[in-house]
Amino acid sequence: MFRTKEIARKPDDDRKVGVEGTMDDHPLAWHGHPLSLRHTTTSAVKSGPGISSRPVMATETVHRVLKTKRANPTPCHVMLPDNLIAEVLVCLPARSLVRFRCACCSWNTEISSCAFQERHHALAASQFLLLQLAPPHIAYNASRAHPDCPGVIGSKPCFGLILVERPCHGALFKGCVLALASTRLSGSFKVVKVGVQLGTLEATVLTVGNAQGWRAPVATFLVDFSVDETGVRR
Amino acid sequence: MEVDKGKGEAEETRKVAEADRDTVTLKSSDGKLFEVSKEAAARLSTVLAGMIAGGSIDDNGTDLKQIGSEALENVVDYCNKHANSIPSAALISSSISFNTAPFKEPEEWERKFVDRLSHDALFDLVEAANFLGMERLLDVTCHKISEMMKGKSPDQIREVFNIKNDYTKEELEEIRQELAWAFYDD
Incomplete structure (x- = not known):
């Protein structure tokens, strides 16, 4: 679930209160940079999952660097150079x-x-x-031998996700694909469920251990989901 | 450490002495000299490894004209720390299971090493690491910069990277509409 935000900007003052100024989906501040001070007032205070799981080290250093950087703003x-910019961006x-x-x-x-x-x-x-x-013993045809056992689709992960097919006979989803992934950064496991319902593709993400349960990623459409899926690295 | 013994023998003596020495001397663009462990330099920098193997290391200070003294000091500091650091068990095990991974998480000391740097020093260090072919240091510094960029708005990024916004207002509005999902909170 995500909160929708006011995207419309005031034409005369967009640099200070525009949507960009309120964006702060990551608790790691730009350490001590004067910009982060200036934007503090406009930043939305966010209380979502993830903040508490961030490394403490980063916040500790903020205070130290803030002091030194204030003197030299x-x-x-x-x-x-461009090639190094790309190294950072990647x-x-x-x-x-x-x-x-x-x-730009x-x-x-x-x-x-x-x-x-x-x-x-x-x-x-x-x-x-x-x-x-995927280990050979849970190959694709395993699901045929044991109807309830999820089968791995394909021998290789797809964009970092292992695809697991599990035939669902419930009312909600007809035939769904589960993808499992674990990020090393947060150490959390994520399960992506993709199912077809009334001809549209729906995707939801579960972070194991997160009390919020299943949540929609960015959209329930195939196109938008694939954008998110390919870059999932949270 | 080494003594001049006349023109004829000098070259050979120099080479032998060079091979025996376990440090190399590097000279920054502003003429400051730094000593660094030869083993670490060769292991961490493809450029320095090439120079050491090719015998183009100058005992009086190998000129690195592209690198300022502050950045070179950090490079040398990194090399010396790396030479002393014992790879953690986590890194060893991860290198087994992730032998195809292009990047391994920075270790604790590497994080501390880049955390203390100012932005300018960090950016200089990225360039120095790139120039010297130090892949690991380049990874660690780029990773650090990207950590700082996460969650920032395009406006903030433009200011820090000295980028001019060359979109027209309409173009920017269009692209932002298209990518609206990236501007929502999680």
Whole structure:
């Protein structure tokens, strides 16, 4: 579930109170940067899952660096060459990357390029634990031998997710695919359930151990879901 | 450490002495000298490894004209720390199961190492790591910068990276509509 936010901007003052200023989906501040101070007042206070699970170290250093940086409030003077910008961008999660397509045209071109996206896929996929080849004993036809046993589809993970087929006969979903993934960053397991209902594809995500239960990722449409799925790295 | 013994022998002596030395001396663009463990330099930097193997290391300080003293100091610091660090059990086990992974999480000391740097120093270090072919340091520094970028708005990113917004207002509005989902909170 996500909260919808006011996207409309005041035309005369969009830089200060525009939607970009209220975006803060990650608790890691830009350590000590004067910008983060300036934006504190406009940042939405967020109380979602994830904040408490972040490493404490980062917040500890904030205070230390804030002090030193206040005395010297100049932003970065060093310009990184384009190839190094790409090295940095490729480490970012999909949601941030998509936002930064708005930064400038050349970033948009870079982030949208096939080569970049392939690299990002490979890197994001490497963050998942269950990426090795599926063990032969739970191969596809296992589900035929034991109707209730989920079968792994394919011998390789798909964009970092292992696809598990489990025929569902319930009223809600007719035939669904479960994908399992575990992120090394948070150490959490995620299960993505994709099912077809009345001709539309629906996807929900469960983070194991999260009391919120199943939640919709970014959309219930195939196109939007695939965007999220390929870059899941939270 | 080494003594001049006339023109003829000097070259050979120098080479032998060089091979015996376990440090190399690097000179920054502003002429400051730094010593670094030869083993660590060769292991961590493909460029330095090539220079050591090719014998183009100068005892009086190998010129690295592209790297300022602050960045070089950090590079040397990183090499020396890396030489002393014992790989954690977690890293060893992860390197077995993730031998195809292009990037391994920074270790605790590597995090601390980059956390203390200012933005300018960090950006300089990225360039130095790239110039010297230090893949691990490049990964760690890029990772750090990306950590700082997460959750930031395009406006904030533009200011920090000195980027000019070259979209027209209409273009920006269009692209933002298209990508509206990325602007929601989780």
